[in-house]
Amino acid sequence: MMYEEAIGVDSITKSYGRGALALDGVTFQAAAGAVTALLGPNGAGKTTMIRILATLLRPDAGRARVGGHDVVTERARVQDLIGLTGQSLSVDGRLSGPENLAMFGRLHRLSWPAVRQRSGELLELFDLKKAGKKAVKTYSGGMRRKLDLAISLMAEPRILFLDEPTTGLDPASRHALWDTIRGLVSQGTTVLLTTQYLDEADALAREVVFINAGRVVATGTPAELKAQTGQAQFELIAASGADFARLTAALAAFGHVHGDAVSRAVRVAVGDGGVADLNAITAAVAQAGVDVERFSLREPDLDDVYFELTRDLSHPAAAKEMA
């Protein structure tokens, strides 16, 4: 890695009781001053990884360093550097927003003037002033999540862990949170976030670590990951059954065509989905005289990445291929 390392994870293994391994030899690095995304489906081990790095869980084996300190033997040093916004909201519902900020600021050992200044800034930044002295349990879900993040930022942590920070947020709040994260990173904060959404990783992360069933199955930039796992595809919907047959034949020249007779949808991957490829397709469609109802370009999404990266013998499609 060319960047300064903020988080180094080396062969971490963790199991809960006698059950299956939640993490099975996970190794990755996260660069300082950037967003690294842990991407993967539910139950992949993302939250377990974050909890180990945030000193909430001890790994069974392997080592992890955060800001150069071991998460097991130097817990207190790590705790000085980090902020965590977990999936279960880590705010005190029976206090007001400002009371939460002040309490956690003091527990982070900030001076009283620093607490007052910082909580004023954060209430402003997250638009939480209007809630005043109301108990947090009366807040909306989005406001609670914003307060949760604000608390994590009280001590201006060098390294911030965000466990599915935008799950359950409406699109406007989601984009606002992305902007906030970008702002923090531009000021030098390192962010490790988990997400199930490829678009979120795409929008924020410099590096993506794809985890499935407790193992790292791919790492790279979002572009590299998508290029590895699937191309942009054109999707055309034929106007009738006859059109569908002719369309499938016409597009066969471009490569492997995936057709679905019921929805009359035909999918084909052509080049990188640029203008030249678009022109080639429309020319072929015009020449064949096919009536096309709708035309779209479909980017690879988490489904494609997921099925590509989690392909193993237990997967029915893969089992068929192996046979």
Add this chain to the structure above:
Amino acid sequence: MKWIASDYWEMIKRSLRHIRHDPEQLTNVTLQPVLMVVLMKFVLGGAISTGFADGSYIDFVLPGIFIVAAAFAAISTTTSVAVDLQDGVTDRFRTLPMAKSAVVTGHVIADLARSLVGVAVTAAAGYAVGFRASAGLGGWMAAIAVILLVTLALSWLAALVGLLGKSLEVAQQLAAVIIIPVFLSGALVPAGTMPGWLRVVTANQPITEAVDSLRALLAGQPAGTHLWLAVTEFAAIIVIAFTLATTLFRRAATA
């Protein structure tokens, strides 16, 4: 050291603010003593008081009701601690460079505030039905100190129960265990009226020593050995329960 004191102070403030945002928490400690006073004066009192000089049973029983109220105030610590363990907010405490024992201590200290409310309500209800103390200010101060000491000890036991319960519901049911010794004592009736085998337990257990101390202090008499036994025994309970509870919380916090 300065920061550890600050951690404790923040956690005490937190628990006190919970009472302010959730004033229903005080219904338990206000209604329960009033109910006890009515019960012991008008419902059961008529039958029980035959062994007492006219009107003197309320003077005998009110010190016991103070301790019953302290016990009911104390068991709310079980709920506070068990709720914390299930709540995401504990995750954040665990990731902070703070003294973890402060989290439980905050709830226990806030209990003293609840208990003071209970003392005031019990005294007012007692006076309304004819209780009279011959103690001066000093005697009352000493009596309140004894009540708070008992609250503190029972509250640490309640915290322990909250940490041991596998769920909030289980913990709340286990908390009843803390109330039992209060009734199996000389708090509400003289231990001397019980059968011998039971008297061995009830006459010598810490609650009885505390109630006997209260009776003497509120009557303006020297409490003597009762007081020293009560102080020593409850101090010992506090040290043991504090040590166990903070160890358990720290272990839960580093799972």
